[in-house]
Amino acid sequence: MTKRPIPYKIYLSEDEMPRQWYNVRADMPEKHPPMLNPVTKKPATKEELEQVFCKAVAEQELNDTDRYIPIPDDIIAFYKMYRPSPMVRAYCLEKALGTPAEIYYKFEGNNTSGSHKLNSAAAQAYYAKQEGLTSLTTETGAGQWGTALSMACAFYGLNLTVYMVKVSAEQKPHRREVMRTYGAKVIPSPSDTTETGRKILAAHPGTGGSLGCAISEAVEVALKTPNCRYGLGSVLDHVALHQSVIGMESKMALDKYGVKPDIIIGCAGGGSNLAGLIAPFMGEKLRGENDYRFIAVEPASCPSLTRGSYMYDFGDTGHITPLMKMYTLGSEFMPSPNHAGGLRYHGMSAILSKLYDDKYLEAVSVEQTSVFEAAEQFARTEGILPAPESSHAIRVAIDEALKCKDTGEKKVILFGLTGTGYFDLTAYKKYNDGEMSDYIPTDEEIAASLQGLQQLQP
Amino acid sequence: MTKRPIPYKIYLSEDEMPRQWYNVRADMPEKHPPMLNPVTKKPATKEELEQVFCKAVAEQELNDTDRYIPIPDDIIAFYKMYRPSPMVRAYCLEKALGTPAEIYYKFEGNNTSGSHKLNSAAAQAYYAKQEGLTSLTTETGAGQWGTALSMACAFYGLNLTVYMVKVSAEQKPHRREVMRTYGAKVIPSPSDTTETGRKILAAHPGTGGSLGCAISEAVEVALKTPNCRYGLGSVLDHVALHQSVIGMESKMALDKYGVKPDIIIGCAGGGSNLAGLIAPFMGEKLRGENDYRFIAVEPASCPSLTRGSYMYDFGDTGHITPLMKMYTLGSEFMPSPNHAGGLRYHGMSAILSKLYDDKYLEAVSVEQTSVFEAAEQFARTEGILPAPESSHAIRVAIDEALKCKDTGEKKVILFGLTGTGYFDLTAYKKYNDGEMSDYIPTDEEIAASLQGLQQLQP
Numbered sequence: 008m009t010k011r012p013i014p015y016k017i018y019l020s021e022d023e024m025p026r027q028w029y030n031v032r033a034d035m036p037e038k039h040p041p042m043l044n045p046v047t048k049k050p051a052t053k054e055e056l057e058q059v060f061c062k063a064v065a066e067q068e069l070n071d072t073d074r075y076i077p078i079p080d081d082i083i084a085f086y087k088m089y090r091p092s093p094m095v096r097a098y099c100l101e102k103a104l105g106t107p108a109e110i111y112y113k114f115e116g117n118n119t120s121g122s123h124k125l126n127s128a129a130a131q132a133y134y135a136k137q138e139g140l141t142s143l144t145t146e147t148g149a150g151q152w153g154t155a156l157s158m159a160c161a162f163y164g165l166n167l168t169v170y171m172v173k174v175s176a177e178q179k180p181h182r183r184e185v186m187r188t189y190g191a192k193v194i195p196s197p198s199d200t201t202e203t204g205r206k207i208l209a210a211h212p213g214t215g216g217s218l219g220c221a222i223s224e225a226v227e228v229a230l231k232t233p234n235c236r237y238g239l240g241s242v243l244d245h246v247a248l249h250q251s252v253i254g255m256e257s258k259m260a261l262d263k264y265g266v267k268p269d270i271i272i273g274c275a276g277g278g279s280n281l282a283g284l285i286a287p288f289m290g291e292k293l294r295g296e297n298d299y300r301f302i303a304v305e306p307a308s309c310p311s312l313t314r315g316s317y318m319y320d321f322g323d324t325g326h327i328t329p330l331m332k333m334y335t336l337g338s339e340f341m342p343s344p345n346h347a348g349g350l351r352y353h354g355m356s357a358i359l360s361k362l363y364d365d366k367y368l369e370a371v372s373v374e375q376t377s378v379f380e381a382a383e384q385f386a387r388t389e390g391i392l393p394a395p396e397s398s399h400a401i402r403v404a405i406d407e408a409l410k411c412k413d414t415g416e417k418k419v420i421l422f423g424l425t426g427t428g429y430f431d432l433t434a435y436k437k438y439n440d441g442e443m444s445d446y447i448p449t450d451e452e453i454a455a456s457l458q459g460l461q462q463l464q465p
Numbered sequence: 466m467t468k469r470p471i472p473y474k475i476y477l478s479e480d481e482m483p484r485q486w487y488n489v490r491a492d493m494p495e496k497h498p499p500m501l502n503p504v505t506k507k508p509a510t511k512e513e514l515e516q517v518f519c520k521a522v523a524e525q526e527l528n529d530t531d532r533y534i535p536i537p538d539d540i541i542a543f544y545k546m547y548r549p550s551p552m553v554r555a556y557c558l559e560k561a562l563g564t565p566a567e568i569y570y571k572f573e574g575n576n577t578s579g580s581h582k583l584n585s586a587a588a589q590a591y592y593a594k595q596e597g598l599t600s601l602t603t604e605t606g607a608g609q610w611g612t613a614l615s616m617a618c619a620f621y622g623l624n625l626t627v628y629m630v631k632v633s634a635e636q637k638p639h640r641r642e643v644m645r646t647y648g649a650k651v652i653p654s655p656s657d658t659t660e661t662g663r664k665i666l667a668a669h670p671g672t673g674g675s676l677g678c679a680i681s682e683a684v685e686v687a688l689k690t691p692n693c694r695y696g697l698g699s700v701l702d703h704v705a706l707h708q709s710v711i712g713m714e715s716k717m718a719l720d721k722y723g724v725k726p727d728i729i730i731g732c733a734g735g736g737s738n739l740a741g742l743i744a745p746f747m748g749e750k751l752r753g754e755n756d757y758r759f760i761a762v763e764p765a766s767c768p769s770l771t772r773g774s775y776m777y778d779f780g781d782t783g784h785i786t787p788l789m790k791m792y793t794l795g796s797e798f799m800p801s802p803n804h805a806g807g808l809r810y811h812g813m814s815a816i817l818s819k820l821y822d823d824k825y826l827e828a829v830s831v832e833q834t835s836v837f838e839a840a841e842q843f844a845r846t847e848g849i850l851p852a853p854e855s856s857h858a859i860r861v862a863i864d865e866a867l868k869c870k871d872t873g874e875k876k877v878i879l880f881g882l883t884g885t886g887y888f889d890l891t892a893y894k895k896y897n898d899g900e901m902s903d904y905i906p907t908d909e910e911i912a913a914s915l916q917g918l919q920q921l922q923p
Contacts, residue, residue, distance in 0.1 A: 014479045015545040021472040087473040088557065088848045099546065099620075117575050119850040119885070161845040162557075181639075181890035187897045188844055386646055387619040390546045392577040427577070429887040432639035439645045 015098060017260040019091040025255040026078055028248045031286045031358060032071035034293040039361035042068075042329040043319060048465045051329045059226055059237050060245075063134040067245035074290075076248065078130075085129040085162060086252070089118035094260035095389075095424075101408070103388040108411035110404060111268070112424040113257045113284060114391070119185065122394065122426030123280050124155035124240050127249035131238040132159035141234040142166035146196065146221030148175055149349035149396070150182030151426055152240030157189035170196040170224045174215030174344070182430050196221035203227055203325040218352055219338055223325025241277025242322060242331075242356050250283025257421065258287045268299060268421035270407055274399035275303040275312065275370070276349050278356030284423040285368075292367060302407075303359065303370040304399040306378075307447045309342040311335055311355045312363055312370035314453055319463050320354055330463055333360040336448075337456035343446035347375055347434035348395030353456075373402045374445040379438040381405050382428065394426035395434055473556060475718040477549040483713040484536055486706045489744045489816060490529035492751040497819035500526075500787040501777060506923045509787045517684055517695050518703075521592040525703040532748075534706065536588075543587040543620060544710070547576035552718035553847075553882075559866070561846040566869035568862060569726070570882040571715045571742060572849070577643065580852065580884030581738050582613035582698050585707035589696040590617035599692040600624035604654065604679030606633055607807035607854070608640030609884055610698030615647035628654040628682045632673030632802070640888050654679040661685055661783040676810055677796055681783025699735025700780060700789075700814050708741025715879065716745045726757060726879035728865055732857035733761040733770065733828070734807050736814030742881040743826075750825060760865075761817065761828040762857040764836075765905045767800040769793055769813045770821055770828035772911055777921050778812055788921055791818040794906075795914035801904035805833055805892035806853030811914075831860045832903040837896040839863050840886070852884035853892055 032038060041050035056065035067076065078086075097110040115123035135143055143165055147153025153169040160167040169191050176183055176195040183193045196216045197204040203223040207214065214220075222239070229237035239246060261268065271288055273281035281303055291297035303312055311334045320335040322328035333354045340353040355363075362368040375395070382398035384405070385391070393401060404422040411418050428435065437443045490496060499508035514523035525534065536544075555568040573581035593601055601623055605611025611627040618625040627649050634641055634653040641651045654674045655662040661681040665672065672678075680697070687695035697704060719726065729746055731739035739761055749755040761770055769792045778793040780786035791812045798811040813821075820826040833853070840856035842863070843849070851859060862880040869876050886893065895901045 016479070018476050021474070119844065119848055119887075121887075125848075158845075158848055162848070180894075181887075184890040184894045184897060185850060185887075188841055188850065188893050190845065383646060386577065387616075387648065390577055390583075390616055390620070392643060392646065429577075429579075429639075429643075432642040435646050436638075436642045439642060 011264060013096050013264050013266070015096055017094040017263065019256060019260055021087055023259060024083065024086065024091055025252055026083065027075040028078055029251040029255055029286050029290060030070060030074055030076055030248055031289055032244065033074035034290045035361065036293065037361070037365065038071050039357040040332040042331050043465060045321065045326065045330050059229060061131065061134040061138050061140065061236050063138070064131060064245050067248055068243055079133065082129050082133050085133065089125065091256050092117060094257055097389055099388045100385060103384065104405065104408050104412065106408040106412045107415060107417045108408040109417065109419045110408055111261070111421045113253055114424045115253060116391070116394065116424060116427035120151055120155035120158055121429060122151040122155065123250060123253055123283065124152045125158060126252050126283070127240060127246045127279065128155035128159040130249045132156065132163045132165055135165055135236060136163040139234070140165065140236055142168070142232065143236060143238050144168045144225040144229045145238045145240065146170040146218060146225045148172045148218045148351060150175060150179055150430060151349065153191070153193070154182065154185050155240065156238055157186040157191035160191065161189040167191040168228060169193045170198065170221040172196055172216040172218055172221050178433055179430055196224050198224060201227045215344065217324055217341055219324030222323040223327055226323070226327055241279040242352065242354065244358060246279045247282035247356055247358055250279045251286040253280070253283040253423065254286040254288060257284060266419060269418040270300045270302060270420050272302045272304060272400045272403050272420065272422040274350060274396050274423070274425065275305050275355065275359065276396060277352045278359040280423055280425045282356050282358055289362065289367065301368045302403055303363065303368055304403045305370060305372050306346060306350050306399060307372040307374045307445065308346040309336065309351050310372040311353065313372045316457055316460065317360060317364050318460050319465065320460055322354065331357050333357050334363065336453055337460060340456040345444055345446050347437070348431055350396050350399065371403060373399055376443050376445055378402050379443060391424070392428045393424060394428045395431050397423070397425045469722060471554050471722050474551040474553050475721065476551055477714060477718055479545055481717060482541065482544065482549055483710055484541065485533040486536055487709040487713055487744050487748060488528060488531055488534055488706055489747055490702065491532035492748045493819065494751065495819070495823065496529050497815040498790040500789050501923060503779065503784065503788050517687060519589065519592040519596050519598065519694050521596070522589060522703050525706055526701055537591060540587050540591050543591065547583065549714050550575060552715055555847055557846040558843060561842065562863065562866050562870065564866040564870045565873060565875045566866040567875065567877045568866055569719070569879045571711055571879070572882045573711060574849070574852065574882060574885035578609055578613035578616055579887060580609040580613065581708060581711055581741065582610045583616060584710050584741070585698060585704045585737065586613035586617040588707045590614065590621045590623055593623055593694060594621040597692070598623065598694055600626070600690065601694060601696050602626045602683040602687045603696045603698065604628040604676060604683045606630045606676045606809060608633060608637055608888060609807065611649070611651070612640065612643050613698065614696055615644040615649035618649065619647040625649040626686060627651045628656065628679040630654055630674040630676055630679050636891055637888055654682050656682060659685045673802065675782055675799055677782030680781040681785055684781070684785055699737040700810065700812065702816060704737045705740035705814055705816055708737045709744040711738070711741040711881065712744040712746060715742060724877060727876040728758045728760060728878045730760045730762060730858045730861050730878065730880040732808060732854050732883065733763050733813065733817065734854060735810045736817040738881055738883045740814050740816055747820065747825065759826045760861055761821065761826055762861045763828060763830050764804060764808050764857060765830040765832045765903065766804040767794065767809050768830040769811065771830045774915055774918065775818060775822050776918050777923065778918055780812065789815050791815050792821065794911055795918055798914040803902055803904050805895070806889055808854050808857065829861060831857055834901050834903055836860050837901060849882070850886045851882060852886045853889050855881070855883045
């Protein structure tokens, strides 16, 4: 096969868009342990999940056997508003680094939600509409998921209430305004609109909130409201499934030019973007067809894979979700307030946790000043202002490319550029003003927040 | 020719990207009157322009004979970072409106500057670098041009000082931060760093500044600094030339699918985006090869085409630029502070002014609450949060599509979606909170700011 010159951006045509999501669990030699009902410690049933989630979503959440799941035509039509997303060859960054490595990134930020989150939001809102629901609730931290679900709900004509982590709502009033423009009701969390919120406010009056707490509030409201369900933007298996569209497009785009990545890198908070990006490549590795290095990059201030424990834990602070076996820092863990951006979740996708535990996936943690250095270099050379979350992946991609410079190796590096940083300029200002610092939790802090997990194990 | 199904987004391949800019002036049966030196009232010479601008730019500014001007390879490489930009078929908006019209938009917002401004910034920074300059100065209002030139200067390794209209710098601290991330020095204008600035501050101590004033400051600094020139983001003919890439790509994309627009709509502040979008279509009209309706949309609060006079006027408030014959509200005109977004320039591109005066181009003005209504509808259906400026074009595109609904006509409407509104959420908040109002200047106000223009005429 003659290698054609590779353009700056590889776009698939709309006809080439994937028509199926890829379910990596079908190819996992060992499945991850099931979600458990926290009271009975028995596997959560479809019926239990359907109280919180749409039926289709509950079904997908439990499906670990079907390798491919068709994407409904309506969702394909929604995807066409902003997909296929470009696969970019980072020619300018390569040149600036002077590396022999080839660097590619799949850019998911070219939509108003500013990130990949829309891939699952579109699906969740569609199913809710199909099932005759009238509203959804959710939570949002950095704001990308809330914006994405607002967009999808506006499109399908559903009401949406978003519990937004209070500190984030205060730091990012503009994020809130985008959601309002899409018709969503945005409530800073903890709030006095829920029992969980009132309890947390009573115990910690000045708290800035957390994702775990906002999840509790949103779930509580979904359970109490007729024709309403809850939508989650990360962590769960059905979200990873929807995000597999990223990886499928990526693989198709690279295959077109005969490019095989050696290293695939993604940032990991709850894990949905990384799980989606690596999905079909991981499938090949699991089936023994091809080998790749996969690297999950997490913030040193919230290091669930690199410093957490692989145990059953709640998904939320209020302890109303099922238990998941995952790498966790404990549901009480709160990242330092100096931490910028998302990736502040205490746990990690059960799929990624299992793959990591089984050594299919590596993980590294990076400190935020070095992340913003990479972000600045990337912005100046590639012309895109990256989200702080995505910049974790950029940091490690640059590091790997610089290793190639030392060794002369021409590795092919692919990373996920999950989103843009237009709503993160408070953090950029801190960096520009030289006022950004790093924080690494002590072993004692982590041990403290892991306390009590033992009693949750089955 | 069988009509192929039209995708949601038409992307050209990088190979198909235009290799030349189209200079509409070459096809104008009557050229617009030349820029004049305000002292001698004689046509500005290349030598005079070269004191302020790069040589290549000064040459392009005066070139009204060459129909095509080659785009240097280096600029093509820069363009590939974010171009070709998509031509989008607004299927979802059409459906929401229930119109038989076909609506297309050329989307220029998929880059970090958030607008089409990068097309000229790339060229101006490239020429500056080529000519051995070390720095540029410029002004910015809404912030898109300043961001664009910051990005281009970072790429080519030039220093940049941006005079940012003070009220805008205060309302949009995040815009400022993006520019800083790209290494630019941002100074709120009027400032005490220039004579003009000090004079204006003395006369109007509490002023929020204006674009005309920021231009004066930036030009003054460029004139005084060695190896430094000034870059302007709109109004001038070389900017319109660079922006012709928008129209060339648009025409090529539509031609691919055998689509001929009936109406082409763009917002108009200084006029660069509109001039660029319509360029090749206008060329056909001027040469008698094809007919199109062209509509310039301006804010009712700053209505230079619809309520200004076609006269010689200064380009800036400080009166240090050459005189241009253009539709103007007078260089002293200040749009009401309730006006959101850009499009607040007192004058209009000399090319567009002449085409309008010669009836090749129509103009309408629209009020901002109706503009934000259109913006919201567009955001919810097409999934892109538009810039307030671009939303002027959306307003009129929707109006024309609704007329088609009444008449049953299947017109083809093309409009320019120049940018995204991620940095305009203060204005969106006003709209969401029901606190946005309209302001239309009185005839007396306009007459007052036009006073004194008579003496500038040659």
